[in-house]
Amino acid sequence: MKLWRRFFASFWTTLRQLPRRDTLSYPEQQPQLSRRWRGRPVLTRDADGEERCVACELCSAVCPTQCIALEGADRPDGRRFAESFRINFARCIYCGLCEEACPTLAIQLSPEFAFAQSERGDFVYSKEALLIDGPGKHPDYRYYDHAGVRIRALPPAPAVEPRSNLP
């Protein structure tokens, strides 16, 4: 008897799914992606419109597929910047480690996920293609407020007495 009840219960279970739809008709209906969606990485600028990237190569070092290649150079005012910045999206796995490694929040993963190409070479994005105008996820963050060349102009902080740090 229990078997029969289960037998009909399974029919009822599937019938209840009739009005529900989880699938989207994709090109017409766009999915609602979360803000932390890991899509194509971009290079952001800070609020002043300056490039955030300081060409430290931490992203390139941490990248598990080694798809990031960049060359750093010095600007006339002494700041570092990326002279060239290439990401090969044919290799990128959108793990987001570059974003986590970046000390200046320059490289960030955007929600863009649909960018198919018919040539492998077209997957190599240059710096012009990667750089966006906006600040991305952290609009107010400026790396040079906290570190970098400006810090030399600030008065040195008083030395820390180690014993005062005890719990």
Place this chain on the structure above:
Amino acid sequence: MLIALQVLAMLATLLALLGLAGFLVFAERRVLALLQNRLGPNRLGPFGVGQALADAIKLLAKEDFVPRFANNWLYRGAPVLVAASALAGFAVLPLAPGVSWAGTWNIGLLLLLALSSLHVYGVFLGGWSSNNKFALYGAIRAVAQLISYELPLGLALLALVLLAGSLSLQGLGQAGSGLPLIVYQPLGFLVFAIAGVAETQRLPFDLAEAESELVAGYHTEYGGMRFGFFFLGEYLGLVLIAALIALLYLGAWSGPFLPACCWMLLKTALVILVFFWMRASLPRPRYDQLLHWGWNALLPLAILNLLLTALAAAWWGTP
């Protein structure tokens, strides 16, 4: 002239059946999708009906490939046997009184049973000639399953024949045109429906295919239109069993307002829909459970049903 017309009409029937099989593949995908929170193929044509045509073109355009290790002739012949045996069954199936190729033939039901046995040969030879262990497992399962479930199927039909006094499908349909025979044969209907689904080797009885265990079962090594023939056989077999259930138990073509063939098609479509629904709902049983059910539950039930029917027919006479 008359012969040419007849050949043309036969070709038209054949094409209609092939089209029906293609449409059913599409319809099943849509219905399953609806029951599984999905949308299914909905791009090509209205509601995605064009998907059936696209699938056919894809299958036909594929490479005709025979594995080096396969037994060439059996490998090539098996899908044809499966498709042909399923197609031939429709010759004796009446759509309405008089609308059939051989619906009045006095051994129509026997022919159907024989063809369903022939269908197993196609499946078995296909699996065996592939020279692949998964295909062989699938084929062995198919044979064991078909043998186990053909007995209750035949016995359930025997009780019907006893009531209707005819082996022609038209005679059987006419016997049920008053009160549907399911009223006299509830147990027989149950046995026939379960054994019928097992005959078509569809879920939940698709142990011969069993994708999760046997790759694709007996047609593991098949591709292109040869695979398409197996598919064709499966879906035409489904239509055949559904039409038989409608014809034998659900009162055939009788019904108010609509013409006879409409009722027949409507009832068949309803049974097919229930088959699709069942596929979405039920899990596949274990192999020993399947055989256990066939021999220890279904067969005694079928024999009991036959005995009761015979006693009742002797006592009160046939309807």
